[in-house]
Amino acid sequence: xxxxxTRRELSGVQVxxxxxxxxxxxxxxxxxxxxxxxxxEHEFRPLIxxxxxxxxxxxxxxxxxxxxxxxxxxxxxxALEVVGRRAPLLPYPLGNENLLAKYLxxxxxxxxxxxxxx
Numbered sequence: 001x002x003x004x005x006t007r008r009e010l011s012g013v014q015v016x017x018x019x020x021x022x023x024x025x026x027x028x029x030x031x032x033x034x035x036x037x038x039x040x041e042h043e044f045r046p047l048i049x050x051x052x053x054x055x056x057x058x059x060x061x062x063x064x065x066x067x068x069x070x071x072x073x074x075x076x077x078x079a080l081e082v083v084g085r086r087a088p089l090l091p092y093p094l095g096n097e098n099l100l101a102k103y104l105x106x107x108x109x110x111x112x113x114x115x116x117x118x
Contacts, residue, residue, distance in 0.1 A: 013045050013046070013047045013063070013064060014044050014045055014046075014063060014064060014065045015039060015044050015045070015046045015047070015064070015065055015066060015067075015068060015117065016046070016047045016048075016049060016055065016058055016064060016066075016067045016068070016087070017032065017035070017036070017046050017047070017048045017049065017067075017068045017070055017092075018049050018051075018052070018055050018067060018068070018069050018070065018071070018075055018078065018079045019032050019048060019049075019050065019070035019071060019075070019094075020050060020051060020071060020075065021050060025094075028070075028071075028094040031070075031092075031094060031108050031110075032048075032070050032092075032094070034110050035068070035070065035092060035110045035113060036048070037110075038110035038111065038113075038114055039110075039114065039117075042114055044114075044117065046068075052078040052079070052081065052082050055067070055078075055079060055082045055083070056082045060083065060086040060087050064087050065087075065088070065117060066087055066088040066089065066090045066117065067079050067083050067087050067088070067089050067090070068089075068090045068091075068092050068113065069089055069090065069091050069092060070092040070094055071092075071093075071094050071095050072093065072094065072095015072096055072097065072098055073095060073097060073098065073099050073100050074095065075094075075095065076089060076091050076100050090106070090113065090116055090117075091104060091106050092106070092108055092113055093106065093107065093108050094108060
């Protein structure tokens with residue numbers, strides 16, 4: 001397991017994205033890339049974690065505004081297990097059912113995600 005990322009390593013990071021990239025998911029990867037581009041265009045510095053284990057290395061503090069869960073309900077659950085109440089979670093639905101995102105009325109639109117962060 002990695003050591004915890006220090007505040008210095010996280011300097012300027014305001015948003016953490018949990019996205020487990022898998023082969024054969026070109027559309028999902030493209031949507032996440034669009035999200036990252038949109039965040040950067042609006043001066044957010046995202047940190048991308050490819051697993052819950054990698055997410056567990058993040059030292060959460062007041063500078064991190066939220067964790068974006070890019071995936072399905074399983075991704076959101078994995079983030080919740082790691083993050084708990086240390087940061088808000090924002091679903092970015094890329095999975096099959098996306099029950100949480102449907103319940104919250106959240107879609108996979110980079111600009112809508114950005115609006116929720118402001």
